[in-house]
Amino acid sequence: MRVRVNPIDCTAHGLCAELLPEWISRDEWGYPVVDSQTLPAQLVKSAKRAAAACPTLALRLQQD
Numbered sequence: 324m325r326v327r328v329n330p331i332d333c334t335a336h337g338l339c340a341e342l343l344p345e346w347i348s349r350d351e352w353g354y355p356v357v358d359s360q361t362l363p364a365q366l367v368k369s370a371k372r373a374a375a376a377c378p379t380l381a382l383r384l385q386q387d
């Protein structure tokens with residue numbers, strides 16, 4: 324599973340980076356910078372929570 328962000332829908336308020344700091348950081352404008360590698364199993368639960376919390380549904384989990 325991988326984490327993806329739709330940059331068109333993202334409003335850069337950073338909730339995802341707060342909920343999944345191990346995998347998502349923020350650039351200088353506040354937009355998420357996501358590690359594109361396969362998500363480690365121990366982070367899947369947190370990633371699902373971050374995706375569900377994204378107010379614009381910009382954060383998605385993609386099955387490998």
Ligand code: SF4
Nearest residue numbers: 333334336337339377
């Ligand atoms: S929570 Fe969603 S809208 Fe907010 S920065 Fe993350 S991807 Fe963008």
